[in-house]
Amino acid sequence: MLAPGHGKCHVEHDTLTSVFxxxxxxxxxxxxxxxxxRIISKxxxxxxxPWFLLLGxxxxxxxxxxxxxxxxxxxxxxxxxxxxxxxxxxxxxAQVALTWFLFTMILVLYMIYFPEHLKYSEVDxxxxxxxxxxxxxxxxxxxxxxxxxxxxxxxxxxxxxIIFVTFLLIGTNASRRTLELWTGFLxxxxxxxxxxxxxxxxxxxxxxxxxxxxxxxxxxxxxxxxILMVTSIAIRPDTNWTSWAPFAVAGVMQGILLVMCLFWQQxxxxxxxxxxxxxxxxxxxxxxxxxxxxxxxxxx
Numbered sequence: 001m002l003a004p005g006h007g008k009c010h011v012e013h014d015t016l017t018s019v020f021x022x023x024x025x026x027x028x029x030x031x032x033x034x035x036x037x038r039i040i041s042k043x044x045x046x047x048x049x050p051w052f053l054l055l056g057x058x059x060x061x062x063x064x065x066x067x068x069x070x071x072x073x074x075x076x077x078x079x080x081x082x083x084x085x086x087x088x089x090x091x092x093x094a095q096v097a098l099t100w101f102l103f104t105m106i107l108v109l110y111m112i113y114f115p116e117h118l119k120y121s122e123v124d125x126x127x128x129x130x131x132x133x134x135x136x137x138x139x140x141x142x143x144x145x146x147x148x149x150x151x152x153x154x155x156x157x158x159x160x161x162i163i164f165v166t167f168l169l170i171g172t173n174a175s176r177r178t179l180e181l182w183t184g185f186l187x188x189x190x191x192x193x194x195x196x197x198x199x200x201x202x203x204x205x206x207x208x209x210x211x212x213x214x215x216x217x218x219x220x221x222x223x224x225x226x227i228l229m230v231t232s233i234a235i236r237p238d239t240n241w242t243s244w245a246p247f248a249v250a251g252v253m254q255g256i257l258l259v260m261c262l263f264w265q266q267x268x269x270x271x272x273x274x275x276x277x278x279x280x281x282x283x284x285x286x287x288x289x290x291x292x293x294x295x296x297x298x299x300x
Contacts, residue, residue, distance in 0.1 A: 009077035021091035031221035032102040047212015055197035062190035092236035187242020198253035226251025
């Protein structure tokens with residue numbers, strides 16, 4: 001690990017921290033892959049709130065630039081130390097950058113696999129009085145699809161803006177106080193977004209009473225993993241509470257979402273529904289379980 005100070009770079013090898021960071025990076029990848037694969041395999045991103053993805057992407061981008069700016073001295077030291085020491089010292093930057101990339105990939109997959117039947121409005125046309133109406137798809141975008149497109153552009157604009165401001169301050173050798181104000185703003189902004197981020201998804205999942213494309217295995221890994229993420233960033237040189245607070249908040253909120261999804265999954269199994277609310281099969285009498293069926297089977 002590098003500890004910059006007084007214009008010099010001090011190399012401090014910490015094998016335990018390096019191993020811990022490597023395992024955490026592998027854990028991050030392993031935790032997000034189930035969610036990525038779930039969307040791809042189902043060929044549907046239904047079940048996600050676009051606001052959840054917007055807020056998550058902007059929150060992770062903000063904390064990423066927070067850590068990059070705070071650890072810029074460590075990053076600069078890479079020009080005068082060995083490649084191994086450089087890689088070892090950039091573990092904190094790698095963690096937040098990987099988190100941003102993997103979460104933003106969910107947004108990308110959300111747009112790619114946005115359900116076709118939800119993209120454009122449909123109209124019912126009756127050709128004969130004794131025939132059922134025909135459902136025709138128009139070229140008019142639905143409100144949900146327009147919102148998804150708009151929020152995707154907001155995410156792109158946000159990351160470009162904060163990258164520009166961050167490197168403008170770094171490149172012009174802004175005062176330490178100015179840089180602290182900017183990184184403090186990024187950290188607080190990210191923490192606030194982390195709180196607000198989960199509210200739309202919690203409301204969406206609560207109202208639909210469906211797990212949808214949400215990955216329970218991912219949340220099972222990431223919820224306790226937030227503790228490790230917070231610890232790993234907190235021990236990095238030059239970082240402060242604004243760097244790890246967003247991950248602590250996100251861990252708590254994700255835990256609430258996980259509990260809700262587990263409950264709805266139990267309900268779906270009891271009703272004979274899949275993750276998207278479609279009936280799996282009828283019972284022996286040809287009846288599909290209804291929403292009024294009890295969640296817990298009664299004793300015989």
